[in-house]
Amino acid sequence: MEQIDRGTRADLHTHTTASDGTCTPTENVRLAREAGLACLAITDHDTVAGIPEAVACGKQWGIEVVPGVELSTLAGGQDIHVLGYFIPYQDAAFQAELAKLRDVRNKRNEMLIARLQELGIQITLEDVYKQKEGPDANIGRPHIAAEMMRRGYVASIEEAFAKYLGKLGAAYVTPPRISPQQAIDLIKQAGGVAVLAHPGLYDDDELVEELIRYGLDGIEVWHPDNAPAAAERYLRWAEEYGLLATGGSDFHGWRGKEPFHAMLGSSTAAHTVVAQLKALAARRRNGETG
Numbered sequence: 001m002e003q004i005d006r007g008t009r010a011d012l013h014t015h016t017t018a019s020d021g022t023c024t025p026t027e028n029v030r031l032a033r034e035a036g037l038a039c040l041a042i043t044d045h046d047t048v049a050g051i052p053e054a055v056a057c058g059k060q061w062g063i064e065v066v067p068g069v070e071l072s073t074l075a076g077g078q079d080i081h082v083l084g085y086f087i088p089y090q091d092a093a094f095q096a097e098l099a100k101l102r103d104v105r106n107k108r109n110e111m112l113i114a115r116l117q118e119l120g121i122q123i124t125l126e127d128v129y130k131q132k133e134g135p136d137a138n139i140g141r142p143h144i145a146a147e148m149m150r151r152g153y154v155a156s157i158e159e160a161f162a163k164y165l166g167k168l169g170a171a172y173v174t175p176p177r178i179s180p181q182q183a184i185d186l187i188k189q190a191g192g193v194a195v196l197a198h199p200g201l202y203d204d205d206e207l208v209e210e211l212i213r214y215g216l217d218g219i220e221v222w223h224p225d226n227a228p229a230a231a232e233r234y235l236r237w238a239e240e241y242g243l244l245a246t247g248g249s250d251f252h253g254w255r256g257k258e259p260f261h262a263m264l265g266s267s268t269a270a271h272t273v274v275a276q277l278k279a280l281a282a283r284r285r286n287g288e289t290g
């Protein structure tokens with residue numbers, strides 16, 4: 001069996017309790033140390049809240065921590081994720097941009113209610129939010145359906161979805177999420193490095209090539225959801241287009257005793273790519289490159 005020296009490896013895609021992971025940033029760094037990795041990136045969904053803790057921990061334990069983020073975007077009706085590396089996580093303006101992205105769910109509820117009111121269904125967002133179970137609990141379409149039922153506009157949740165809230169319903173609205181191109185711009189303008197996450201998951205190589213031409217800096221070649229043939233293809237593309245080839249496990253913590261998604265350290269990139277990511281971000285911040 002081929003021996004891989006993990007001391008030269010970097011897991012550039014992990015989630016923490018700051019988004020939908022179950023491990024704290026400290027625990028992720030500890031797992032990286034146990035796996036013998038040289039480097040770990042924290043890439044939570046639309047937030048940088050977990051980074052300061054991980055950076056402090058990494059310093060203490062001798063693990064390089066790369067500040068990252070994973071932005072949720074929409075293209076062709078599909079969720080497309082764009083990773084940002086060496087982003088300015090302490091910058092208030094950048095944090096405010098991320099807060100706007102996280103606010104999408106609330107915005108969608110507002111749009112749905114406005115549309116329902118146009119259709120003569122007099123329910124209010126205020127009444128719907130009365131169902132909220134805690135400060136961090138999500139409110140969405142099922143809660144709107146319940147309120148419609150309570151007011152007698154529909155006989156069941158199913159009816160609310162079929163007639164109004166489902167994809168074919170009269171009040172359906174697409175959440176106003178940004179495009180992958182906007183995410184690439186957001187990351188690059190902030191001085192970070194933009195990398196397309198798990199391209200093998202989209203089954204849409206035309207889009208992948210379009211985003212490469214648009215201005216991606218890198219592509220996630222090694223990821224649990226990229227089949228070996230796909231990883232080979234994307235590695236070839238990285239060479240052809242002059243992109244950085246990154247990799248990561250997409251670790252989300254634990255579901256019971258099993259790692260959720262994949263174990264931290266199970267997909268990695270060479271540690272040398274981290275220096276390249278960092279150098280590109282530095283050049284960008286100095287205005288030497290677009």
Ligand SMILES: [Zn+2]
Nearest residue numbers: 070081197198
């Ligand atoms: Zn993702």
Ligand SMILES: [Zn+2]
Nearest residue numbers: 013015070250
């Ligand atoms: Zn992820």
